[in-house]
Amino acid sequence: xxxxxLWDYRELFLFLAWRDILVRYKQTYLGVAWAVLQxxxxxxxxxxxxxxxARLSSEGxxxxxxxxxxxxxxxxxxxxxxxxxxxxxAAAGMISKVYFPRLIIPASAVLGGLLDFLVWTVVLGVLMxxxxxxxxxxxxxxxxxxxxxxxAALAAGLWxxxxxxxxxxxxxxxxxxxxxxxxxxxxxxPAGLVPARWLGCYSLNPIAGAIAGFRWCVLGPQFEPRWxxxxxxLGITCFLLVSGAVFFxxxxxxxxxxx
Amino acid sequence: MSAIITARNVGKRYRxxxxxxxxxxxxxxxxxxxxxxxFMRQAAAGRAREKPxxxxxLQEVSFEVEPGEVLGIIGRNGAGKSTLLKVLSRxxxxxxxxxxxxxxxxxLLEVGTGFHPELTGRENIFLNGAILGMSRAEICRKFDEIAxxxxxxxxxxxxxxxxxxxxxxxxxxxxxxxxxxxxxxxDEVLAVGDTAFQKKCLGKMxxxxxxxxxxxxVSHNLPAVESLCHRCLLLEEGRLAAAxxxxxxxxxxQEKIQEKAGAPFRGAVFIKSLELRxxxxxxxxxxxxxxxxxxxxxxxxxGQEIRTPYMGLGFDTASGQRVFTVGSYLSPDTLxxxxxxxxxxxxxxxxxxxxxxxxVTAGLGRSNDDLLERVENAAAFRxxxxxFFGNGRTPAPEQGSVLVxxxxxxxxV
Numbered sequence: 001x002x003x004x005x006l007w008d009y010r011e012l013f014l015f016l017a018w019r020d021i022l023v024r025y026k027q028t029y030l031g032v033a034w035a036v037l038q039x040x041x042x043x044x045x046x047x048x049x050x051x052x053x054a055r056l057s058s059e060g061x062x063x064x065x066x067x068x069x070x071x072x073x074x075x076x077x078x079x080x081x082x083x084x085x086x087x088x089x090a091a092a093g094m095i096s097k098v099y100f101p102r103l104i105i106p107a108s109a110v111l112g113g114l115l116d117f118l119v120w121t122v123v124l125g126v127l128m129x130x131x132x133x134x135x136x137x138x139x140x141x142x143x144x145x146x147x148x149x150x151x152a153a154l155a156a157g158l159w160x161x162x163x164x165x166x167x168x169x170x171x172x173x174x175x176x177x178x179x180x181x182x183x184x185x186x187x188x189x190p191a192g193l194v195p196a197r198w199l200g201c202y203s204l205n206p207i208a209g210a211i212a213g214f215r216w217c218v219l220g221p222q223f224e225p226r227w228x229x230x231x232x233x234l235g236i237t238c239f240l241l242v243s244g245a246v247f248f249x250x251x252x253x254x255x256x257x258x259x
Numbered sequence: 260m261s262a263i264i265t266a267r268n269v270g271k272r273y274r275x276x277x278x279x280x281x282x283x284x285x286x287x288x289x290x291x292x293x294x295x296x297x298f299m300r301q302a303a304a305g306r307a308r309e310k311p312x313x314x315x316x317l318q319e320v321s322f323e324v325e326p327g328e329v330l331g332i333i334g335r336n337g338a339g340k341s342t343l344l345k346v347l348s349r350x351x352x353x354x355x356x357x358x359x360x361x362x363x364x365x366x367l368l369e370v371g372t373g374f375h376p377e378l379t380g381r382e383n384i385f386l387n388g389a390i391l392g393m394s395r396a397e398i399c400r401k402f403d404e405i406a407x408x409x410x411x412x413x414x415x416x417x418x419x420x421x422x423x424x425x426x427x428x429x430x431x432x433x434x435x436x437x438x439x440x441x442x443x444x445x446d447e448v449l450a451v452g453d454t455a456f457q458k459k460c461l462g463k464m465x466x467x468x469x470x471x472x473x474x475x476x477v478s479h480n481l482p483a484v485e486s487l488c489h490r491c492l493l494l495e496e497g498r499l500a501a502a503x504x505x506x507x508x509x510x511x512x513q514e515k516i517q518e519k520a521g522a523p524f525r526g527a528v529f530i531k532s533l534e535l536r537x538x539x540x541x542x543x544x545x546x547x548x549x550x551x552x553x554x555x556x557x558x559x560x561x562g563q564e565i566r567t568p569y570m571g572l573g574f575d576t577a578s579g580q581r582v583f584t585v586g587s588y589l590s591p592d593t594l595x596x597x598x599x600x601x602x603x604x605x606x607x608x609x610x611x612x613x614x615x616x617x618x619v620t621a622g623l624g625r626s627n628d629d630l631l632e633r634v635e636n637a638a639a640f641r642x643x644x645x646x647f648f649g650n651g652r653t654p655a656p657e658q659g660s661v662l663v664x665x666x667x668x669x670x671x672v
Contacts, residue, residue, distance in 0.1 A: 015389040019375060019382075026377040097372045098390055099349035099364075253352040256345065257273065 006101055013104040013111070020083070020112035035116040036123055039071045043127075046188050056189050061219040062131040065124075066190060069218040072120050073149040073210040074187045078178045080113035080150075084157025085174045088165050092259045102252045103245070106157040110150060117146070128218065138217045145213030152206045152237045158244030162251050165259050186211050190223070203229035206237040261361070262323035263442060263473050264347065269356035271317040271342050271497075316342040317353070317497045326361075326441075327471040331488035331505055333481065333512055335579040339497040340477050344444050347475070362441025362473075365392050371431030376420035380411055380430055383419055387434045401437050408459070409433035429456060436463045443467065446477040461487075479580050481509050482657070516577045516618075529623050531557040531600075533637040547645030548614055548653070548662055554605045554638070558623060564598040565625055572605060573620040574612065582612065582660050588627060611661045612642045614653060 006013075025031045043064050050056045051063030058066045087109040088095065088102065095102065121142075128135065164170040182188070185207045194202050202208060209230040215223035317339045324330050334340050346353045348366035373390040374383050384405055388398040398405075406412050409430040411422070419427055445464065464487065468474055478484050484491065484505060491508035493501040495515070501508045536553040537543040546552055554572055571586035585607060587594050594603065621637040624630040644653050647662050654662070 011395055012389045012392075015386055015395075019378065019386050022382065023375055023377050091373075094373045094390060096350065098366065100390070100392075256351040 002101070006103065009100055009104055012100055013108050016104065016108035017111040020109065021115050024112070032119065035119045039068065039075055039120060040123065042071055042075075043067050050188050056193065059190050059192055059222045061215075061222075062133065065127050065131050065133055066215060066219060066223075067188070068120075068124060068127055069214045070185075070187045070211045072117065072124065073145060073214050074182065074185060074207065075120075076113055076117050076146075077149050077153045077156075077207055077210070078182070079116065080110045080153040081156040081160065081178065082174060083113065084109040084153065085160035085164055085170060087157070088161040088255065089168075089171075089259065095259055096256045102255055103158075103248060106161040106248075107154065110154050110157055113153070114150075124218070133219065136217075136220075142214065142217050145210045145217065148206060148213065148234055148237065149210040151234075151241055152210070155237055155240035155244050158248045159240065162244075162248045165251070165255050181207065184208075186215075190215075192222075199226070200229055204233050204236065206233035209233040262359075263326040263328075263361045264322075264324040265359040266323075266347070267321050267357050267359075269317055269320045269343075269346060269353045269358060270315060271339075271346055271351070272354040273314050273316050315497050317346065320356070320494075320497075320499050322492060322499065322502060324442075324473060324475070326473055328490060329468045329474045329476060329488045331484040331491040331508075332475060332477045332494065333479075333484060333491060333509065334494035334500075335516075338494040340494055341446065342497075343494065344446055344475070344477060348444055360442065363392060364442040364444065365435075365438050365440035366444040366446070371427065374419060374427075374431060377418055379418055380406075380415045380422070383430065384434055387431065388438075391435060391438055392440060393438060397439075405433045405437050408436065408463075432456075432460060436460060440472075442473045442475070444475045444477075479578050481513075481578055485509050513577060516579070516616075529558055529560060529632045530621050530634050530637065531559050533557075533619065533621050533634075535619070535638050535640055544639070545641040545643050546610075548612065548642050548647040549609050549645065552607045552610050552640075554607075554619070554621075556603045556605070556621065557600065558597065558603060559600045560597055561599070564596055565623075565631075566596045567626060568594045568597050568603075569622075569624040569626060570594065570603055570605070571622045571624075573622070574610070575618045575620060576660050577616045577618070580660075582617070586622075610642075611663060613656070613658075613660045613662050614642050614644045615656065615660060616641050 025034060028034060030037065046067045047063045051058065051067075056063075084106040087105045091105050094100075095105075127133075160170050160174055184202075185205055186194075191199070191203070191208065191212055203212070203226045209225055212223060212225035213230070216225055320339075320343065332340050332343065344366060345351050347358060347360075348364055349360075350366070371387070373387055375386065378386065384402065385395070385398055388401075388405075389395070393401075406415060409426070409432070411426050411430050414422065414426065419430065422430070461483070464474065464476075468487065474487075476484060476488055488505040490503065491501075491505040492499060493508050493512050500515070501511050534542050534555045535544070535546075536555060537546060538551045538553075540553075556570070558568075558570075569586065569588045571584055571588070573584045574582045576582060585605065587603075587605075617640055618636045619638040619640070620633065620635045622630060622633045647653065648664065
């Protein structure tokens, strides 16, 4: 891994993230409001369907806040994985004409997703205020779980984007995997619903760990992550990240030929 | 002085043809099975395994470039020029050999890389500058110069999708022209913009060359190469055919083209022969300007039937630039289905070619995008001066390779 070179290209990395953000809501009527509307509409739907109609337990917490606290890391992961996966192919023109470390393309896609996240933290604050959820010092730990979600998104982005260059199947596989993932992580429901004998295995999912962390920070100790599995999940993320970077580096030399 | 670019035995191999690209997993699996079957068949027949459709775009290319040198790279289309540039600018890795670069290299393989239509001129200058390797501080410092060079100051805050194509190209080139890399690669960029802007670009290149920058210049514009470059490389079928003083290499190149054009037609699989005839029906190798050319071809499709044959003839100048293409599919006529041997005749009543040497490329296909065969240099001929315009004059060679009639008058006072 050539970190010195990556450092030399840090400005391009930032420029690309900046471009993604600038372009994202151009020519939309509602603009940045979409960043708020998407999760809010999801929260409303999930709260009605799973909270009211299916009457799932929210372990004493307001269902809407519990859902939003899960959607923040989940949507960050899903949106940036989606963008990261398609990023190299979308940048085909640049890749076949100019040299730069290809790694910064999926990485900047992940960075671009952070802006939405910042907007969501404001929404979270408003929701907590409306539902009278207590603001505690645990909220300061949110960045730890944010980092866990971001690393997972970067790992997925590296693997999927490099595979995408060669196998366009990835374009169809990614949304499908993410849909499955939303059910295999406690997005729509609290993790407490999962049968106890599967809970250990279930919690190894890095995103489940990040979601548990978010709920714990926002809502209180009844959502505390299972720490051994959380660290295990983080270990899985790190393994995927390192192997993804190695795979990416070994295929990047032929990107320009096959893209 | 030590070299700024050293290339040693550089080779680049590609898989040939679209059929061998594996865009989806399914293709990869089918291809895997096919080649396994082919391998077993060959093994059963006791033959050694042949490498499937591999193609060397570059082979054993070695050269050095001194700092401050302006090096021209010439050759026909497909000779490997673009591949060499891609390998040199690190866009793709060579299959073999090694390249040593001392300093930052920027390629202008195509200007406007990374331009986003939704972003404004100002935003695109920053983005494109960063993509081409400029730092933010550098772009800020040069911003006014770039905007002035592109002549788009008043439209800086308009999204470039509203730009005219001329403005777009000027802006894109302006960013690239204001780069200050140690090594600069320029590929055919002089083809952009109007004449005045082209002059400005050439001027910029000259100053860059004089200021001691190393420049690699690829172009079909041989006079420009000769006047700008100190040394020149000639590529032929992926190999270095000549290297040395620009004027000398260019002369060699022109000789080679003439030689090749004069070589007799060698029968290919489908297109067996091609003969050019003058208006009196006799085989000819020189025609007066505007004189009708008849191309008579013999084709043999063997056992297979071609239901809608598409035949085309491309006319190239001596330096390999296409002047025009005629085709059965580009005419009011439709060729009948062909099976076995057939004679096809194409008439061009008034070809607008200026005096000079030309080569003909012939092609046969089953449809517009199903080419069966393409024969380069199927025939060569010269156009000699004649009274095309009816006033005894002929335009100078640098005024273009086509002759176009026009009418002039004073309208009003």
